[in-house]
Amino acid sequence: MASGLHDSMKRFVLIAIAICTACRTPTPQASAENPKQETIGYPAEPSDPQRHRGSLRILIKDVKIMTAAGPIYDRGYVLIENGDIKAVGEGTPEALPNIDLELGLPGQVVTPGVIDTHSHMGVYPMPNVEAHEDGNEMSGPAKPEVWAEHSFWPQDPALWRALAGGVTTVQVLPGSGNLFGGRSFVAKLRPGISAREMRFPGAAQGLKIACGENPKRVHGDKGGPQTRMGNIARFRHKFQEALEYKVKQDEFNEKIKKWEQKPKSTRGTAPEPPTRDLGLETLVKVLRGEILVHNHCYRADEMHIMLDMAKEFGFKIRSFHHAVEAYKLRKRLAQENVAVSTWIDWWGFKMESFDGIPHNAAMLEDAGAKAIIHSDSSTDIQHLLKEAAKGIQAGKEIGLNITENQALRWVTANPAWALGIDKLVGTIEVGKMADLVIWNGNPFGIRALAQQVLVDGDVVYDRKNNVQRNSDFELGLFSGVKL
Template sequence: MPTVPRLACLLLVAVVAGCAGTDTSAPSASNEAETEYDAATVENMREGTYNDAFESSYEPLPATPTLIQDATIMTAAGEPLENGDLLMRGREVDTLGTDLPVPNGAQVVNGSGMYVTPGLIDSHSHLGVSATPQVGPHYDNNEVGMATPGLWMEHGVWPQGPGFARALAGGTTTALLLSGSGDLIEGRGFTAKLIPARTPQSMKFPDAPGTLKMACGENPKGGSGFPTTRMGTANGLRSTFLDAQDYRERWDAWLADPTGAPPERDLGMETLAQVLRGDMLVQVHCYRADDMTTIMEIAQEFAFDIRSFHHAVEAYKIRDRLAEADISASMWSNWWGFKMEAFDGIPENVPLVHAAGARAIVHSDDDLEIQRLHHEAAKALRAGREAGLDISRNEALRWITANPAWALGIQDRVGTLEPGKNADVVLWTGDPFSVYTKAQRVWMDGALVYDRTDPDRQPRSDFELGGPRQH
């Protein structure tokens, strides 16, 4: 073959595989056309989702100004307001007080003998991925692998799952939907408004911070491959975050000077980079006190914060450390003993964590308990009082409202009844801590989304309508 001039070879490279005996190295950076990115594109790259993909498309339902009169209003922000009124207007809590005037066009609800609370918030649910009915094709809860941080919970949520309407009928308006705990890092959680929806994004709580689900203990070490010990789980987490540190440093250098080609994307490392930047809230499935302290040390090593330990049946053993580190504990009221790491669970766990000054949360982790979070909080309140702890009803209400709102990073909008906050409101038939009490009506962003007395205001999933008629 005759010698081909170098310039001609470069022109031919798009047509032929290459030229023997020529220099095919990339041009130097000084000769590259430097691409500049606008600020919005750079921010999207930092967050890891381009072109507004997977943004919330939640739209509040039409709302009429509503005045609830003469109810006992438990705000979760202070002492109850007896014979109080609450006005919802403009999708927000407008005014609380007594003998409030009725605005023109407002709907009036007689709350005499009833109680009002904020919408309840569950910090740990598997609705939508361990969807009811619990059959194999509906199970999208766990993936296989040591660490799978690139998974997004919302990509497995079935929005027509009947469990969402059941939870809403129990007064729960918001929930953090989480994947399982079979891996050390299972992926991103999904904060949802529990309304009937066609797509997961139309349930997505607008602008809620991202969350990462991690796990320790028996679940992630119980598979057939690495890790099979607690030593292995610690090593697996540390080695994964070492890789994430390197990824973050390369990307942060480019983000500081976004010219030329950005680094190659890695969906898992993208998630962990957000954790290391402090842009994502870490939620950790962890039972034993020693496991929790190990995770706290790993978080210290890699300079990220833990927002909440979940299940945390031994949180009472390190309650002072949780308070000092400002880490909440999302706990059952009285689950214990169903596996070895749950053996030391006690019914006083929630109140003891609360009494130490840490943020105590009562969660469900169950498609039935999410329907009665108020009763679960009542059980924990009674256990604390029987142990001699002085806990007010308002403080116990915060275990299922204000504190989980903080764990999800949405405390500025929900969790308490205060002017300017979202009008997520529940009217109860009686004292919410009574076993006889049920949710009578539920509002979300000021719109009535459930009414126990009106079948037309009791959402039902498409799945519950039955199959097509046979002709």
Template sequence: MRLKLLAGLSAASLLAGCATAEQPRAGSASAASARAEVADPYPSTYRPYPGVTTAITGATIFDGEGGRIENGTVVLADGRIQAIGGADTPVPAGASVIEARGRWVTPGIIDTHSHLGNYPSPAVEAHSDGNEITGPVRPEVWAEHAVWPQDPGFSRALANGGVTTLQILPGSANLFGGRAVTLRNVPARTMQQMRFPGAPRGLKMACGENPKRVYGSRNQIPQTRMGNVALMRQTWQRAIEYRDRRARERNTARDFALDTLVDVLNGDIIVHNHCYRADEMAIMMDMAKEFGFRIASFHHAVESYKIADLLRENDVCSSMWADWWGFKMEAYDAVNENIPLVHNAGACAIVHSDDPNGIQRLNQEAAKALADGRRMGIQIADEVAWTWLSYNPARVLGIAEETGSLRVGKRADVVLWNGHPFSVYTRPERVWIDGALLYDMNNPALRPVSDFELGQPGEGDVK
């Protein structure tokens, strides 16, 4: 079990409750949950691992929101960022001090698109739990109900990639694939112990080739892109009618699928839309206006560069790869400058993985996109590009008040890198989540491994 991944932390530490419960703030995800009609049947039982007051000094700091501090200091205490600033930042008495001159500090990386736990390693059919391919409209299924916390991919993402938070999505076979969940990347026995407290759930939608291929091959709708849109519009109309009927009639029979869509319409669930082509993204933004919901992010979005102005005007982010393209027709009209072009147009750019190996190298993916942009004359500072990896992802997941940047009061999700974080030679040296040191490359007792880790070279072998 992953409980034993961190030597020196007892099982009691994981199971112990917090001293005080978190109180929902007005307008926050937890406040939305507090006013929900139906209590969350699978609430978060996340409890931070214990940490000690720590000061990292002398480092170059990327604060996650585009700021940079040379010879900076970050202080972590009680699970939060207590202070951040220059060399003159006070260090609390008794703090554990890490002298980090010549190294870099950033917020932990946040991946908006992962299937870890739903498609765990080893990748065998028995572990394939990400796509409910029994109908094109399946908003009633929840990705979290298939998350296997012992997936070795979680510890690899932590140790190799500095990933502290990630969203687990259903697959893209369906127009409505089901609910997504945001997790803390911590060792745990259950999904509930990993769930980011107060984070809203997401809804996975998909347009394009996947739904029409899967269901068109069965001679049913959708068989074309026309069918995709028609069935999505019919479904949203059903959701509106169900919402209105439920408001009028107290004894309306409950529909789990439509409950998910009503929560989207009410703003309590965030839409994440698998969509490659620019024309389809524009159609989806019009559909959102027609039915009164909001798309937070298009995922993959290889043609976002064509409509960056529309994305900016509609406040929709793009979660993108640096250079993964060409594996099907809708992924062909890509350019390696997609991410910097979107950013340069004033739209919101994010680097995501959708891959158990890619999640271990998101910093390198961002570096490739940054270099491609510079080659075409788009000059983006390193510290600004880090927004693609932490703050912008936190925004689209509805957790930016809590994490995604190094601001006083936010969760102490911090990575100390042993070199420049955009170098292919750099690795996380230490990773903190909620101020608890969960990975230390120099301490064998703090190198997480799963019982199911196969120990492939470079893929978690810690010998």
């Protein structure tokens, strides 16, 4: 009874907040510099969910705050209101009325929520069984029409563990078996029962493309590509088709505009849109800058080729992924503002990863490129700050002094940029979403664990309550045993 009343009240409050918000600030617009534009003549793609906003006014105080925006407050505070960061600074603020929840203890450290540009959680969920292999649509080498969110299983037990590791936002990507793997989506780790519910409102989708060994290995015996040159030839074919499709779309858009301008009596029937091609539609969105390109690519020579090819067809690569040889072309990557999502010490497992070095991120940072530490693993996603710490150390060994603020940006602000959501998350600054982690010590230290994780101003993880096993799949397993 009581809880029913509480729920409906909560709903009312949420609606009220939503309405107010709509009055004041526009819904976060697509991140990519170009706003989202639906193709005229076709049904619209499903829209984003409403932005969630925590209802509590929260003060985190007496903690060290690493903002990832530059300032580090040795003993500071963060005020959260309406799901956003309302204030942040050194010391303790003047007496604040109406605080619903106080968090923070001396010795604790607050960072922005960790953002991973490369996850297959939900599309390769646990347990790893054949029935769960939904990450690679390898029925052909070019599948730009598939969407990762249509494979995503929101009950993947890994999601809760990533959250417990301080991760608040992930890009869920299709795998790298294809040249064109399909559309990715950006999810907030606010567990829900559908991918759409978890989708980061306002975040652009990505396109996963892959060069090198994987596509030619997977498709070599199934009609190709068999070689690296075959890979590139197919990329060029497909992008050429996309250019031609874009011309058709543009012509149609012109036609329909002219048609609409005519008086209704003389219009006649509306012009027919060109036959819809869902795959090319994705690529046209890439050409228009509405979908961000994430390119799985290990070797320096191939990154050069991909950058040249992108120039040829007039699109941007937002981030290379894995990119273990990025240090070999770090100046070009800095100059062309292409982010690099990489590991510290995954290398040598295949030929194209043989030249991977732990100094990669530090050398990129040194050149002014945007370095990102990504996981590509449901395990390593739980300790990305520890991975970044190794990057600081590797830099030191070759005389590069990487600051903790810079290394923190490798897992917060820089991935936010790569996903086109850097105006909304990735640093602790006033006006950004309150996606925060409270650690029980230096977050780069091996002993530090996340104590609380906040998403949109809600405490979604608290180590005390062990919500690590909240997936429906894990419910009732081993009942009576303290896991």
